[in-house]
Amino acid sequence: xxxxxxxxxxxxxxxxxxxxxxxxxxxxxxxxxxxxxxxxxxxxxxxxxxxxxxxxxxxxxxxxxxxxxxxxxxxxxxxxxxxxxxxxxxxxxxxxxxxxxxxxxxxxxxxxxxxxxxxxxxxxxxxxxxxxxxxxxxxxxxxxxxxxxxxxxxxxxxxxxxxxxxxxxxxx
Amino acid sequence: xxxxxxxxxxxxxxxxxxxxxxxxxxxxxxxxxxxxxxxxxxxxxxxxxxxxxxxxxxxxxxxxxxxxxxxxxxxxxxxxxxxxxxxxxxxxxxxxxxxxxxxxxxxxxxxxxxxxxxxxxxxxxxxxxxxxxxxxxxxxxxxxxxxxxxxxxxxxxxxxxxxxxxxxxxxxxxxxxxxxxxxxxxxxxxxxxxxxxxxxxxxxxxxxxxxxxxxxxxxxxxxxxxxxxxxxxxxxxxxxxxxxxxxxxxxxxxxxxxxxxxxxxxxxxxxxxxxxxxxxxxxxxxxxxxxxxxxxxxxxxxxxxxxxxxxxxxxxxxxxxxxxxxxxxxxxxxxxxxxxxxxxxxxxxxxxxxxxxxxxxxxxxxxxxxxxxxxxxxxxxxxxxxxxxxxxxxxxxxxxxxxxxxxxxxxxxxxxxxxxxxxxxxxxxxxxxxxxxxxxxxxxxxxxxxxxxxxxxxxxxxxxxxxxxxxxxxxxxxxxxxxxxxxxxxxxxxxxxxxxxxxxxxxxxxxxxxxxxxxxxxxxxxxxxxxxxxxxxxxxxxxxxxxxxxxxxxxx
Numbered sequence: 001x002x003x004x005x006x007x008x009x010x011x012x013x014x015x016x017x018x019x020x021x022x023x024x025x026x027x028x029x030x031x032x033x034x035x036x037x038x039x040x041x042x043x044x045x046x047x048x049x050x051x052x053x054x055x056x057x058x059x060x061x062x063x064x065x066x067x068x069x070x071x072x073x074x075x076x077x078x079x080x081x082x083x084x085x086x087x088x089x090x091x092x093x094x095x096x097x098x099x100x101x102x103x104x105x106x107x108x109x110x111x112x113x114x115x116x117x118x119x120x121x122x123x124x125x126x127x128x129x130x131x132x133x134x135x136x137x138x139x140x141x142x143x144x145x146x147x148x149x150x151x152x153x154x155x156x157x158x159x160x161x162x163x164x165x166x167x168x169x170x171x172x
Numbered sequence: 173x174x175x176x177x178x179x180x181x182x183x184x185x186x187x188x189x190x191x192x193x194x195x196x197x198x199x200x201x202x203x204x205x206x207x208x209x210x211x212x213x214x215x216x217x218x219x220x221x222x223x224x225x226x227x228x229x230x231x232x233x234x235x236x237x238x239x240x241x242x243x244x245x246x247x248x249x250x251x252x253x254x255x256x257x258x259x260x261x262x263x264x265x266x267x268x269x270x271x272x273x274x275x276x277x278x279x280x281x282x283x284x285x286x287x288x289x290x291x292x293x294x295x296x297x298x299x300x301x302x303x304x305x306x307x308x309x310x311x312x313x314x315x316x317x318x319x320x321x322x323x324x325x326x327x328x329x330x331x332x333x334x335x336x337x338x339x340x341x342x343x344x345x346x347x348x349x350x351x352x353x354x355x356x357x358x359x360x361x362x363x364x365x366x367x368x369x370x371x372x373x374x375x376x377x378x379x380x381x382x383x384x385x386x387x388x389x390x391x392x393x394x395x396x397x398x399x400x401x402x403x404x405x406x407x408x409x410x411x412x413x414x415x416x417x418x419x420x421x422x423x424x425x426x427x428x429x430x431x432x433x434x435x436x437x438x439x440x441x442x443x444x445x446x447x448x449x450x451x452x453x454x455x456x457x458x459x460x461x462x463x464x465x466x467x468x469x470x471x472x473x474x475x476x477x478x479x480x481x482x483x484x485x486x487x488x489x490x491x492x493x494x495x496x497x498x499x500x501x502x503x504x505x506x507x508x509x510x511x512x513x514x515x516x517x518x519x520x521x522x523x524x525x526x527x528x529x530x531x532x533x534x535x536x537x538x539x540x541x542x543x544x545x546x547x548x549x550x551x552x553x554x555x556x557x558x559x560x561x562x563x564x565x566x567x568x569x570x571x572x573x574x575x576x577x578x579x580x581x582x583x584x585x586x587x588x589x590x591x592x593x594x595x596x597x598x599x600x601x602x603x604x605x606x607x608x609x610x611x612x613x614x615x616x617x618x619x620x621x622x623x624x625x626x627x628x629x630x631x632x633x634x635x636x637x638x639x640x641x642x643x644x645x646x647x648x649x650x651x652x653x654x655x656x657x658x659x660x661x662x663x664x665x666x667x668x669x670x671x672x673x674x675x676x677x678x679x680x681x682x683x684x685x686x687x688x689x690x691x692x693x694x695x696x697x698x699x700x701x702x703x704x705x706x707x708x709x710x711x712x713x714x715x716x717x718x719x720x721x722x723x724x725x726x727x728x
Contacts, residue, residue, distance in 0.1 A: 049565070051570065052566060110566060138226055141557075142225070151577065151578065156219045157394075161390070164354045165358075168512065
């Protein structure tokens with residue numbers, strides 16, 4: 001799993017410090033509340049944008065939102081990042097479309113992701129985007145249901161790849 | 173604390189310690205093998221789990237040693253072409269200074285062979301005479317032909333599969349036939365041919381047939397995460413198992429040696445070690461062999477100070493820790509035009525030796541080698557494809573994954589690293605381990621000659637990749653801007669002159685008559701990119717023969 005870099009952590013911590021200075025309680029920073037139902041919906045919509053369903057199920061169908069939520073539940077720093085990221089998605093959706101992120105169509109959600117992906121390297125939205133992109137691919141492509149579309153017949157053991165010296169078939 | 177007497181104490185159970193243990197135990201000597209890390213069972217390896225790709229070798233307490241770094245060198249703006257980069261992130265080290273990556277090693281019974289890729293290469297004979305031929309590094313105090321019978325013995329014990337090459341004389345064939353190249357590697361073979369280069373099967377301690385009670389490989393490509401089948405010849409399932417079967421070798425895992433005790437008459441009288449619970453014990457042997465690798469071995473010698481060895485054991489001439497050599501590497505990764513299924517096969521199944529001789533790179537002393545290996549770059553599963561090989565997200569990303577999966581082709585180059593005065597291991601002035609013993613500090617420096625060799629490696633790697641059908645690369649990793657070493661050498665150099673070396677040609681301390689060092693810290697030069705484990709094992713078997721002879725003559 002991709003870890004936050006020291007610089008990114010510092011940036012988040014500094015961000016938290018600024019929030020504290022502007023009136024938030026330290027408790028909310030170091031022990032943020034669990035995700036609300038609304039945040040969970042925003043997160044699911046974000047993950048559905050990252051890996052949508054087509055002929056093959058997407059992130060939501062393979063349980064990726066639950067995996068991210070599980071981690072957010074037990075990891076304060078991660079939860080803070082998810083909450084800040086969801087807040088950014090909703091505020092950006094509100095500003096651009098006067099709607100919540102999860103109520104937008106795929107094209108509009110995609111446009112907001114592009115803004116996050118191209119944001120300043122130290123910004124919360126960019127850090128959130130990169131971390132959740134990485135984690136969602138981790139969970140999605142760990143799911144054996146994602147493998148047949150790739151022609152991947154893993155995991156590596158116990159079968160191995162005894163056909164290793166031949167032209168790959170779709171089931172290699 | 174009750175001392176326990178053995179004929180031989182071996183500290184560290186990697187390639188050197190494991191092969192030494194077998195070489196001595198099968199001759200009837202009683203051996204105690206002390207290992208700081210845990211013992212693993214192949215059934216623990218996690219390659220049958222759906223999330224295998226994000227699981228490394230099982231993470232257990234004490235399985236890594238701690239160390240620090242000295243100040244790293246500044247990077248030169250004009251050498252941007254030698255920087256590590258990825259098409260998603262840009263430069264991976266965007267600072268002006270070389271980064272401290274990691275000393276990739278494993279503590280555990282079997283040492284770093286638990287996670288090695290099975291490469292079992294002999295050194296190029298000319299790479300053992302770098303001082304005579306080029307005025308750099310130091311000559312080995314023994315010749316290739318003196319080592320050759322022990323290479324054969326090590327290959328037989330491991331079950332090495334390979335084909336003869338033209339420069340490494342062999343007195344007998346490889347014990348097992350070479351593996352066929354993977355389909356992906358045949359593309360690199362074609363590419364090399366277009367460039368007038370030769371790609372041949374890489375000699376590997378990976379079974380191509382059942383051997384020694386172990387099954388043949390099934391080509392999962394994941395040696396680095398531990399081999400659950402035991403077809404990979406890591407030391408735990410070969411030399412150490414064979415040593416224990418003699419009834420003369422006893423293995424104590426999670427026992428960390430904290431000091432060698434130097435005594436009168438230039439002998440090591442005992443060693444002190446801490447068990448898992450932290451309780452201290454002492455053990456003594458007629459012979460003590462230190463096999464902790466080129467970072468921990470000098471640390472143990474330097475921290476073992478007393479009135480008999482005020483500068484540390486073996487350090488009377490200040491040579492311990494000097495002449496450190498790291499891994500000089502280059503990786504280029506790209507997408508081939510066809511589906512290759514490149515996640516299948518042996519991690520490093522083939523090798524181009526054409527630039528391995530130390531005089532084969534124009535204007536630069538020291539050679540290098542090239543191999544295809546998606547697995548070594550950890551691009552052999554869907555997750556890393558999704559994260560690193562394919563840009564973006566959404567439907568396009570998903571479609572691209574279907575298009576590119578199995579098409580990654582990677583070329584890995586490794587080359588000679590020449591010792592220099594700025595590359596050495598010393599003790600960190602401040603940082604200590606939990607027992608209060610100072611940590612090893614890695615001070616390292618890429619000299620101009622190494623940078624020029626690396627530039628050649630990068631250029632040739634890109635040429636091979638292009639000729640093999642890759643139009644565009646998406647990622648390159650380089651030793652230039654980040655230290656990342658699995659092969660480390662040279663900090664207790666082997667030589668004839670005690671002023672210039674720590675041990676003699678049998679890896680015996682020049683001063684301490686019952687102390688031997690048996691790992692790659694004795695290497696006077698690194699070789700031209702060959703993986704060192706087979707050479708360490710051959711040296712260990714030669715040293716064991718020497719100790720056995722001394723024992724017979726009553727001279728231990």
